Amino acid sequence: MKVRINLFGALRDADASGYIELEVPEPCTIGELRELLRDHLRTYAPHISVGLVQRSAFASNDEILHNHRLLPEHGQIAILPPVSGG
Amino acid sequence: MKVRINLFGALRDADASGYIELEVPEPCTIGELRELLRDHLRTYAPHISVGLVQRSAFASNDEILHNHRLLPEHGQIAILPPVSGG
């Protein structure tokens, strides 16, 4: 299946469009998605640090999704680098 | 000498004028003034509790005057019951 990963904060620098689309197996856990995204960025956005992806969380509109969780069915997800509000 | 004791808070009930004038020896410590005021109130304002005078502080415009201090020379002083601002 195809998943759209919406980018925020420092990860916006990974793609000017504001998102990255990846082909992923189905089902796919968040942990697996993280690996796939890391590989993708290593090729297409090598200026993005691997550590930053590691410290980032994936989330739906409603909640943080930890590594063991499955990808939402609608194929949209956000990746949230370390936060710095306020 | 004559001293004017300005009244605040609950001690305003001791005299509608807002102050009490007392004749005091010279020099006179704050501790002595406290005794004289207590005696005065016992006679002229018996509804004022002795404990309230005991918990009250005397002060000039600039500072609290403790029991060992002498009365200011200008003969004006304030008596401050326990405070409750804010």
Next chain:
Amino acid sequence: MSDLYTAVVDIRETPLDPAAALAFVSDPRFGGINMFIGKVREHNLGRIVTGISYDLFVPLALRTFEEICERARKEIDVPMKLYIAHAKGSLRLGEIAVIVAAGTPHRDEAFRASRLAIEAVKHEAPIWKQEHYVDGDSAWSEGCSLCEEHRETERAAAHGRTAHAHGHEH
């Protein structure tokens, strides 16, 4: 001293103004502002309150506010603007009795300065509160003694629980 603003406001003339407090403590150096506002509330100790009259010994109150500002500056020890204003006169339900505001580089400093200031205003400034109740009755609030000799007694009676632990609520 232009970083400190202290005032006793006769509320027959003008109400206390939170916007003025915020403007005063704002500064390009400061990322954090904390403001505390004390208002007249409907109930106290189970009685329905319709208003509060505040009596102040003004010259000493202002001097106390200034001392509090200096103390906050010393204890927190960062660039800081502080604002302390207290109402004098008769307030109705919902009206503002006191405003304390602090501007500092970071938020922790602002919270600490503002808290230190309001606690000191409550416990040290020569201000007295008379509550008026719906039944027409009035009462001066139990308060905090400024008399050192008496404070020692209160402290001993509290068995060292905290430095300020007498029975009344304030």
Next chain:
Amino acid sequence: MSDLYTAVVDIRETPLDPAAALAFVSDPRFGGINMFIGKVREHNLGRIVTGISYDLFVPLALRTFEEICERARKEIDVPMKLYIAHAKGSLRLGEIAVIVAAGTPHRDEAFRASRLAIEAVKHEAPIWKQEHYVDGDSAWSEGCSLCEEHRETERAAAHGRTAHAHGHEH
């Protein structure tokens, strides 16, 4: 839920409004109001800042603000009104990035609620700050990981000093 107000404010449309926050948390039951305001300040970590852009993941940010409100209510457990608003977009020096306000019966509760809320907004809400410097350079602030797995590592690295003691300043 009408005692909680949460908002993400697009500052191209309207600035954040402290007076609205105070009005929202005011109530005849409440004697204490505490408000924290975060502003863009001139310096950060030794560099001269001219502005900050805030990026937010809006739906989750709003949900996080609501969760924070519910947590404050539960932990402090008194009648309470809470207001949390955060700016989205590009702010200049001195403009307001965040407002948190709490109204409660007494002052200690108001201070606690407001502090709890701003700490949680800073550490948990999906918000990112990009600082713009006088030399034309920009940088995304170092932040706080939302990733549980990573937080554990940070916590262990901090040797239990505090639950939140990584290297960055926020």
